Amino acid sequence: MRKAAGHQTIPEWLADHLKGFMDLEQRKLGAREEVELVYIKSLTDAELINRFVLTPFFEMNELKSFEDYLASFPGTTKTDKAEQAKESVLKGFVSITVKDSTYLFEAIKVEASSISEATSEAIVQGPKDAFNENIYTNLNLVRRRYKSDKLKAEMSVIGNMSQTVVAVLYDEDRVDSEVLDELKKRLSNVSIDILQSAGELEKELAGRHFRLFPTTMVTERPDRVVFNLSEGKVAILIDGTGFSIILPSIFNDFFTAMDDKIQLPMVGWFLKGIRYIGLLLTVTLPAFYIAVTSYNPEILKIQIALLIAGSRATVPYPSFMEVILMLLMMEFLTEASLRLPKAIGPTATTVGGLILGQAATQAGLVADVMIILVSAVAISNFVIPLNMMGFTVRVIKYGFILLATLLGLLGVVVGLVGLVMYACGLRSFGKPYLRGFALDYMSKKRREV
Amino acid sequence: MVKYRYFFFLFLINAVINVVNYVPRILIAYRFKGALMSIVISVIIGTLIIFTATKLYSRFPKKGLPEIYHSCMSKPLAGILLLLAGALWYMAGLITLISFVDISIRYISPDISRLWIMIGFLVAVALSSRLSSESVLYGLEITMLLTLPFILYILLKMLINPAFNWDAVMQVGTYFMHKPSFPSITAATFIFSGYANLVIFNRVFHPIKRYRVWLLGVLGLIILLISMLVPIGYLGTIDVERHVFTWFSAADSVRIGLFIVERMIFLFYFIYLVLSLVSVIIHWHVCLELLKGIGSVKKKKEGPQMKDWGYIILFSLVALFMLSLEQFSINLLGMWFLNIRFYGEIIIISSLFYCYQRNRRARI
Numbered sequence: 001m002r003k004a005a006g007h008q009t010i011p012e013w014l015a016d017h018l019k020g021f022m023d024l025e026q027r028k029l030g031a032r033e034e035v036e037l038v039y040i041k042s043l044t045d046a047e048l049i050n051r052f053v054l055t056p057f058f059e060m061n062e063l064k065s066f067e068d069y070l071a072s073f074p075g076t077t078k079t080d081k082a083e084q085a086k087e088s089v090l091k092g093f094v095s096i097t098v099k100d101s102t103y104l105f106e107a108i109k110v111e112a113s114s115i116s117e118a119t120s121e122a123i124v125q126g127p128k129d130a131f132n133e134n135i136y137t138n139l140n141l142v143r144r145r146y147k148s149d150k151l152k153a154e155m156s157v158i159g160n161m162s163q164t165v166v167a168v169l170y171d172e173d174r175v176d177s178e179v180l181d182e183l184k185k186r187l188s189n190v191s192i193d194i195l196q197s198a199g200e201l202e203k204e205l206a207g208r209h210f211r212l213f214p215t216t217m218v219t220e221r222p223d224r225v226v227f228n229l230s231e232g233k234v235a236i237l238i239d240g241t242g243f244s245i246i247l248p249s250i251f252n253d254f255f256t257a258m259d260d261k262i263q264l265p266m267v268g269w270f271l272k273g274i275r276y277i278g279l280l281l282t283v284t285l286p287a288f289y290i291a292v293t294s295y296n297p298e299i300l301k302i303q304i305a306l307l308i309a310g311s312r313a314t315v316p317y318p319s320f321m322e323v324i325l326m327l328l329m330m331e332f333l334t335e336a337s338l339r340l341p342k343a344i345g346p347t348a349t350t351v352g353g354l355i356l357g358q359a360a361t362q363a364g365l366v367a368d369v370m371i372i373l374v375s376a377v378a379i380s381n382f383v384i385p386l387n388m389m390g391f392t393v394r395v396i397k398y399g400f401i402l403l404a405t406l407l408g409l410l411g412v413v414v415g416l417v418g419l420v421m422y423a424c425g426l427r428s429f430g431k432p433y434l435r436g437f438a439l440d441y442m443s444k445k446r447r448e449v
Numbered sequence: 450m451v452k453y454r455y456f457f458f459l460f461l462i463n464a465v466i467n468v469v470n471y472v473p474r475i476l477i478a479y480r481f482k483g484a485l486m487s488i489v490i491s492v493i494i495g496t497l498i499i500f501t502a503t504k505l506y507s508r509f510p511k512k513g514l515p516e517i518y519h520s521c522m523s524k525p526l527a528g529i530l531l532l533l534a535g536a537l538w539y540m541a542g543l544i545t546l547i548s549f550v551d552i553s554i555r556y557i558s559p560d561i562s563r564l565w566i567m568i569g570f571l572v573a574v575a576l577s578s579r580l581s582s583e584s585v586l587y588g589l590e591i592t593m594l595l596t597l598p599f600i601l602y603i604l605l606k607m608l609i610n611p612a613f614n615w616d617a618v619m620q621v622g623t624y625f626m627h628k629p630s631f632p633s634i635t636a637a638t639f640i641f642s643g644y645a646n647l648v649i650f651n652r653v654f655h656p657i658k659r660y661r662v663w664l665l666g667v668l669g670l671i672i673l674l675i676s677m678l679v680p681i682g683y684l685g686t687i688d689v690e691r692h693v694f695t696w697f698s699a700a701d702s703v704r705i706g707l708f709i710v711e712r713m714i715f716l717f718y719f720i721y722l723v724l725s726l727v728s729v730i731i732h733w734h735v736c737l738e739l740l741k742g743i744g745s746v747k748k749k750k751e752g753p754q755m756k757d758w759g760y761i762i763l764f765s766l767v768a769l770f771m772l773s774l775e776q777f778s779i780n781l782l783g784m785w786f787l788n789i790r791f792y793g794e795i796i797i798i799s800s801l802f803y804c805y806q807r808n809r810r811a812r813i
Contacts, residue, residue: 295558301711407569408558413719414573417592417726421577424588432587 043092075106135239248428278383287404295408314364463643495641496666515742542732
């Protein structure tokens with residue numbers, strides 16, 4: 001009896017293979033010690049084990065009825081494979097060996113933050129919930145808002161070490177089957193050791209090494225996931241992260257806040273227009289400044305040209321140096337206020353703001369106009385609702401600065417054309433990234449309905 | 450597969466870009482010798498050509514010129530025809546590019562060398578022309594949607610300006626009944642040749658039964674009249690011929706009061722820079738695809754291939770070499786092109802008709 005792996009019993013085999021686990025717990029129950037428990041303390045819920053394993057064991061007289069009792073739990077499996085037992089124990093199961101049969105009892109303790117408000121994509125009105133780190137909670141958040149039997153969720157495991165559970169969600173009726181097939185193909189090709197965040201998976205899925213724009217959306221809002229599911233897109237939930245991936249995503253999706261649906265149509269369009277203007281400004285303003293001061297001052301109205309020239313009179317270096325210096329300062333400020341602990345955060349912004357805004361101009365190191373411009377660039381960058389796109393745009397503007405330094409205004413325009421054409425060449429899971437604002441998407445849906 | 454509206458955009462960009470490609474210059478040269486009558490005739494001819502061509506292309510659904518030629522001709526003949534067609538499209542792009550380098554030097558950036566400007570243009574254009582046909586069309590759509598409002602604004606601003614001399618336009622109008630001249634007819638039909646890009650883009654269009662050709666005719670007539678008469682209204686009936694880029698000189702005479710940019714020329718220049726670059730991208734994309742179709746039409750790997758780079762480097766080197774041309778030769782080149790293109794289009798259409806007949810007979 002009791003020989004599962006070679007000459008060892010399963011508990012012995014487990015003890016052998018999990019040597020060196022400080023939190024490994026092995027227990028023998030009963031007078032004749034015919035029941036053996038093996039589990040990892042840190043992964044399991046002691047309360048569950050006490051209440052559903054230990055107490056019943058001592059209350060029951062017969063070993064047989066205890067076995068039946070154990071087997072009746074949903075999530076409990078019977079096994080005779082030591083390998084499977086080990087994997088389960090590592091996930092937070094309790095291996096309970098009763099005489100010669102081993103049961104794996106689910107007692108996973110999940111440490112997750114509770115559902116809180118979305119922080120990275122705040123909105124004014126509308127649902128405030130954000131995903132948390134538990135995939136089942138997240139599924140719950142989605143299902144509660146999408147009460148349709150067409151909503152399918154396919155689970156799989158990714159990550160050689162982390163064994164992260166990943167759920168692919170889609171509406172069976174509306175989903176584009178090409179996209180779904182492509183996604184499944186790519187998911188099966190993913191091979192990484194540790195999967196901890198949506199961004200990592202996004203990079204693996206996109207496949208292309210050099211990309212300027214994100215081609216899938218990473219969001220923490222359940223309502224955005226639900227809305228996109230209803231549009232026929234696919235969402236991926238990942239265990240252990242509060243962010244999910246939505247695909248395919250086109251350029252316009254990154255400029256859609258969930259507010260737009262809530263507002264009156266005219267207000268929504270206005271807001272979207274504001275965001276695109278913000279995009280244009282943040283990308284081109286520094287480049288235009290360089291071009292206009294160093295190459296083509298005659299383009300501006302005479303008053304404006306004189307104003308800029310006047311405020312630049314004391315500045316000792318060429319305009320592109322000025323722009324790069326100030327923009328870098330602003331990047332430092334943004335990064336610093338992002339990473340600093342809450343207690344010292346305001347200091348950085350105050351000191352930085354004062355020095356950048358006042359002292360630098362008074363010292364004559366930087367033109368007044370430049371300060372206005374840097375602030376405008378920074379603010380208009382924050383207008384973009386999705387962070388991934390915001391970060392991308394932050395980087396792109398330096399490309400434009402380079403072009404303006406080399407070619408002046410010509411460079412800026414050439415860069416704009418190049419950028420548009422580049423984005424047109426991108427595909428997100430076979431869907432054109434910049435097709436006339438996804439009109440065909442909608443018309444396809446209508447045709448099918 | 451893309452929608453029908455992209456056909457309009459293809460037509461429109463070619464029609465709008467005529468200003469850079471010396472069309473107004475030729476029309477103005479013949480303003481007392483029948484240019485107006487030529488415009489009317491060319492509208493009729495252009496509309497008929499578009500009508501015939503779209504009818505023919507709809508007989509070859511999802512096929513580009515290389516596929517069509519290889520289906521009905523011997524390999525060497527198809528190769529030669531495709532090479533010639535490719536050269537034609539290459540020239541179309543090249544002329545736009547060179548004249549725009551010239552315009553940039555003259556009107557905007559005299560302190561940047563021609564070489565640098567050309568390199569800047571070439572990088573954007575060459576990289577973009579490798580994209581897939583659909584991508585190029587999407588890019589076309591976006592740029593057209595972004596620039597069209599500005600073009601309309603510029604036109605409106607130019608037409609309601611008190612400095613616009615309607616008398617000069619009227620005077621040229623009195624030469625309407627003059628006998629038309631052949632060079633101005635061929636030049637004017639250029640604005641209708643946007644359809645010709647179907648040689649490649651027909652691959653990605655849904656087969657469409659009905660192209661609203663009469664609309665294109667009306668639009669073409671308006672655009673031709675505007676591109677010939679507006680410079681005359683600004684620069685005068687006689688002086689207008691002294692300007693090389695008549696439209697840019699005309700746009701330079703307009704002031705925008707309520708904007709951070711004072712002179713119209715800058716707005717006009719940048720809008721046309723965008724349009725020209727996109728137009729060159731389209732032309733060179735077509736040229737690239739035609740050249741790739743010379744050997745065979747077997748579909749290889751999807752997406753851009755390494756072989757493209759060879760062609761693109763060749764395109765760029767020739768373009769850099771052409772920089773050494775002085776303005777007189779560029780003008781001459783532009784005028785030749787406008788003539789050759791006309792015959793080229795007719796050859797392509799008749800060859801299509803031949804292929805259609807032959808394939809039909811083969812099927813029976």
